[in-house]
Amino acid sequence: MPNYTISDIVDNPSNQQRLCGFEGKIARIDLTTGEISMVDTYKYVPKYVGGRMIINRIAYDELPAGVGPFDEANKFIYMTGPTTGTGIPAGGRSAACSIGCSNSPEQYTWGNIGGWFATELKYAGYDGLIIEGKAPKPSFIKIEDDEITIEDASELWGERVHRSQSLLEERYGHDFKSMVIGPAGENLVRLASITTGNDCVFAKGGFGAVWGSKNLKAITVRGSGIVAPADISKLEHLRATMNEPSMRPSPILHLDAIGVPGIEFEAHYDRGNVSCSPGCNQHCNALLIDGVSAFGPERQNHIEKCVSICAFDYRSDLPSPIGQFWPTLRNYCAPCKLLGRDFPAPDFDDPDFEGQARVIKPDIYGFWATDYEGGTIVNDLCNEYGIDKWEIIVWFCTWLSACKKVGLLDELDLGCSSEPDPMNQEFMKEFITNMVYRKGRIGNIFAEGMARAIRELGYDKYGESIYRGRFSQELDGKRLDIPVSFEAAWGQSVHWQGRGYEGSVEKPTWLASCIINMTNSRDAQTVEHFHGIYDDYAAALADPYHSPELLGHIIHTQNYAEIKDSVMSCEWQSPDPRWPEMESLMYQAATGYDITPEELDEAAFRSKLLFRAILIRNHGRCRRQEIESIWRCMCIPDSWGEVADWRLFNEMVDLYYERRGWDLETGWPYRETYERYGLEDVADDMERLGLLPERPAERWSDYGEPPFVQFVENRKLEPDYEG
Amino acid sequence: MEGYANHIVQYSPEYSLCAGCEACSMICGLKHEGFTSPGNARIKVNLGTRSMIHEVLACQQCLDHPCYEACPKKDEAMRLDPETGIAYIDEENCIGCGLCIRACRFDPPRISMRRNRERKLWRAVKCDLCRGNPEGPQCIRACQVVCIGLSDDAVEGEGGLWPASAVDGAQG
Numbered sequence: 001m002p003n004y005t006i007s008d009i010v011d012n013p014s015n016q017q018r019l020c021g022f023e024g025k026i027a028r029i030d031l032t033t034g035e036i037s038m039v040d041t042y043k044y045v046p047k048y049v050g051g052r053m054i055i056n057r058i059a060y061d062e063l064p065a066g067v068g069p070f071d072e073a074n075k076f077i078y079m080t081g082p083t084t085g086t087g088i089p090a091g092g093r094s095a096a097c098s099i100g101c102s103n104s105p106e107q108y109t110w111g112n113i114g115g116w117f118a119t120e121l122k123y124a125g126y127d128g129l130i131i132e133g134k135a136p137k138p139s140f141i142k143i144e145d146d147e148i149t150i151e152d153a154s155e156l157w158g159e160r161v162h163r164s165q166s167l168l169e170e171r172y173g174h175d176f177k178s179m180v181i182g183p184a185g186e187n188l189v190r191l192a193s194i195t196t197g198n199d200c201v202f203a204k205g206g207f208g209a210v211w212g213s214k215n216l217k218a219i220t221v222r223g224s225g226i227v228a229p230a231d232i233s234k235l236e237h238l239r240a241t242m243n244e245p246s247m248r249p250s251p252i253l254h255l256d257a258i259g260v261p262g263i264e265f266e267a268h269y270d271r272g273n274v275s276c277s278p279g280c281n282q283h284c285n286a287l288l289i290d291g292v293s294a295f296g297p298e299r300q301n302h303i304e305k306c307v308s309i310c311a312f313d314y315r316s317d318l319p320s321p322i323g324q325f326w327p328t329l330r331n332y333c334a335p336c337k338l339l340g341r342d343f344p345a346p347d348f349d350d351p352d353f354e355g356q357a358r359v360i361k362p363d364i365y366g367f368w369a370t371d372y373e374g375g376t377i378v379n380d381l382c383n384e385y386g387i388d389k390w391e392i393i394v395w396f397c398t399w400l401s402a403c404k405k406v407g408l409l410d411e412l413d414l415g416c417s418s419e420p421d422p423m424n425q426e427f428m429k430e431f432i433t434n435m436v437y438r439k440g441r442i443g444n445i446f447a448e449g450m451a452r453a454i455r456e457l458g459y460d461k462y463g464e465s466i467y468r469g470r471f472s473q474e475l476d477g478k479r480l481d482i483p484v485s486f487e488a489a490w491g492q493s494v495h496w497q498g499r500g501y502e503g504s505v506e507k508p509t510w511l512a513s514c515i516i517n518m519t520n521s522r523d524a525q526t527v528e529h530f531h532g533i534y535d536d537y538a539a540a541l542a543d544p545y546h547s548p549e550l551l552g553h554i555i556h557t558q559n560y561a562e563i564k565d566s567v568m569s570c571e572w573q574s575p576d577p578r579w580p581e582m583e584s585l586m587y588q589a590a591t592g593y594d595i596t597p598e599e600l601d602e603a604a605f606r607s608k609l610l611f612r613a614i615l616i617r618n619h620g621r622c623r624r625q626e627i628e629s630i631w632r633c634m635c636i637p638d639s640w641g642e643v644a645d646w647r648l649f650n651e652m653v654d655l656y657y658e659r660r661g662w663d664l665e666t667g668w669p670y671r672e673t674y675e676r677y678g679l680e681d682v683a684d685d686m687e688r689l690g691l692l693p694e695r696p697a698e699r700w701s702d703y704g705e706p707p708f709v710q711f712v713e714n715r716k717l718e719p720d721y722e723g
Numbered sequence: 724m725e726g727y728a729n730h731i732v733q734y735s736p737e738y739s740l741c742a743g744c745e746a747c748s749m750i751c752g753l754k755h756e757g758f759t760s761p762g763n764a765r766i767k768v769n770l771g772t773r774s775m776i777h778e779v780l781a782c783q784q785c786l787d788h789p790c791y792e793a794c795p796k797k798d799e800a801m802r803l804d805p806e807t808g809i810a811y812i813d814e815e816n817c818i819g820c821g822l823c824i825r826a827c828r829f830d831p832p833r834i835s836m837r838r839n840r841e842r843k844l845w846r847a848v849k850c851d852l853c854r855g856n857p858e859g860p861q862c863i864r865a866c867q868v869v870c871i872g873l874s875d876d877a878v879e880g881e882g883g884l885w886p887a888s889a890v891d892g893a894q895g
Contacts, residue, residue: 005839249870278749
């Protein structure tokens with residue numbers, strides 16, 4: 001039975017701290033046996049805060065080493081946060097973790113998602129779901145208050161993402177909210193996503209294929225219960241104050257250009273702005289109205305996020321203002337305000353105004369020219385098949401264009417009847433369809449994701465060949481070599497890493513992004529965009545490898561990602577450098593528990609340690625492995641022709657590990673690090689497994705030789721190679 | 724707005740597009756009962772979950788108030804506000820029979836049923852324009868994009884209703 005009164009929540013006997021904001025139970029659903037049981041949320045909170053922090057604890061306890069993404073023993077663990085459904089801005093989002101399949105090698109990883117599903121699940125009386133086992137046939141889970149059933153999905157199986165949701169609404173009613181996979185997930189395509197609503201997705205990690213491997217097509221939910229925050233006046237204060245909502249009308253606009261300031265292209269379309277989830281006080285999602293469809297004459301509305309912009313035109317990369325990563329407190333503007341085109345007037349009296357407003361010019365790539373309709377088709381294919389458009393647009397399309405220009409496609413039959421080109425709609429439809437349905441040799445190869453596909457085709461040739469079409473506008477048009485494949489750590493595409501997509505950032509920023517991604521198991525830049533402050537910018541520029549300020553901001557960025565996915569907030573609204581108490585106030589307003597920013601930070605350290613322990617125990621994570629994963633990307637010239645220095649970067653990693661309390665040689669946390677954050681049991685486990693390092697008598701510094709990178713050798717053969 | 728008393732209206736998307744955040748319905752529940760729920764909001768957003776074009780639904784405050792006429796505890800559970808002429812519910816006296824919902828002429832009905840663990844304790848809830856609150860309707864205050872307002876202040880404009888002040892401003 002859901003909660004129907006506040007008393008149902010606070011007088012729950014297991015809710016000993018009388019916390020508001022939670023429903024009190026997590027549904028464990030075994031698809032193999034059909035058994036449904038409940039896990040008590042209150043045994044995890046407030047220590048594990050909510051959301052991803054609870055997931056990491058459950059995953060540490062329940063996902064042993066040796067479990068692969070498609071094994072029956074893998075679990076999909078999904079959690080809302082205490083702010084979800086309360087009306088606290090950005091709280092409507094939710095998080096999930098599983099052993100992922102799009103990363104390489106396959107590892108435990110995470111994702112988060114917007115939409116209305118999370119709030120509806122809480123109305124039904126659940127804080128989260130633990131999905132385990134494998135259904136004997138295609139199935140979906142139906143949740144209506146306390147009735148959870150596993151239903152036959154034979155009528156849904158094969159349907160695309162939006163149609164699947166519509167069919168569930170037709171069958172059960174419009175109030176049912178669904179998360180679904182498309183054909184890509186059913187066919188175990190490694191870049192398959194899970195979608196709710198128009199285009200809210202778990203895109204990274206290949207979670208759609210994890211569902212497919214469990215024969216799970218959808219989860220649909222309707223609830224009749226309540227979500228009760230603890231403090232409505234605090235909640236109203238947050239609504240009024242978080243990023244200073246300007247409360248102004250947001251009409252549909254008839255526009256003649258698309259892009260971002262600095263690179264806009266002619267396109268004629270209607271645009272509105274919408275929120276991604278209930279309760280948010282922002283509207284950062286762009287709604288592109290009445291676009292063409294890849295599947296017929298019908299028109300469709302498409303949510304545009306940052307990656308979609310490049311689908312419409314990729315002659316140059318995106319410009320990057322210094323203040324985007326290094327804002328001044330006087331001129332800080334939350335990304336949601338920028339995306340919603342709702343930002344306040346700049347403070348020109350800020351003495352650092354000009355410095356933070358300086359825009360780094362993007363590199364020119366010349367991949368494809370403006371094609372609004374073609375870009376819309378690509379976005380629609382990704383949405384409807386349920387695949388990660390990031391991997392398609394940023395990686396596959398750029399790879400295709402680069403390979404074509406270099407001549408690598410002359411000997412490669414991509415199995416399509418039309419000319420391979422990102423701007424050729426017929427090719428893109430045919431190629432992506434072949435991939436989603438695993439048609440033919442090439443369809444099967446690319447269904448494994450770009451990292452694996454390129455290795456199957458021949459890594460040195462199709463990964464490391466030089467693309468000579470990149471020109472730096474920061475160096476007056478100088479050609480700067482880049483490989484045809486935009487790969488970074490863990491088989492993921494580059495992202496704010498100094499080269500490739502969103503690449504024109506300075507060394508401190510790309511070093512930060514590389515450390516963040518290196519210590520993760522996927523592209524973390526969707527929730528861990530680096531955040532510094534302008535006061536520290538000059539010191540970081542002067543010596544980026546040894547800057548304590550930069551290291552502090554890296555850890556702050558990472559910890560706030562844990563906090564955001566647990567309190568439940570949003571990358572575009574949090575953290576606010578002017579207001580470090582914001583997330584703790586959100587938690588207080590939702591739960592009534594007077595958590596401090598310091599306690600939240602401590603919980604974030606704890607969660608990050610659990611994540612690290614899973615990576616070490618389950619996947620053999622160690623220092624050498626993570627440096628090898630990121631190093632290749634750092635050997636590609638940035639927009640100023642600079643690459644990372646092996647010794648200096650290792651020294652930076654040393655300093656980062658020391659701050660985290662990890663051993664320099666192995667990258668494994670020490671016992672006292674686990675114990676400092678209340679994880680004595682984890683320390684004991686790791687000791688038993690031989691994964692608990694002893695502090696060495698002397699400081700370790702045996703960095704060895706840098707990993708071999710074929711692209712570096714290829715560059716040396718260029719006639720104009722400068723060394 | 725003949726036939727209706729002052730009521731909540733949704734403005735034209737040419738003036739402001741509903742963002743689908745449901746802040747209106749969440750704040751409604753929070754201000755009235757201290758929690759959010761699909762059952763306690765007196766204003767509902769009919770979500771276009773794929774189109775992302777949303778419709779805001781609230782009581783139209785019919786001047787002939789069929790809900791009031793249908794109530795078996797008329798003037799105890801369903802009452803008429805002598806100042807505004809709108810029907811409002813005194814929940815203390817509501818028996819949860821649901822006849823008012825059935826009498827509502829709109830689809831979906833603009834009256835909801837707030838549930839409890841025991842069906843006999845269900846209560847009907849409907850928009851009363853935050854009667855008694857000097858700040859006026861809280862949903863309007865909560866709307867981040869000003870896509871809803873009061874009919875008394877709205878006029879026909881491009882694509883639907885606009886706030887009279889916006890049209891006056893444009894003309895002026």
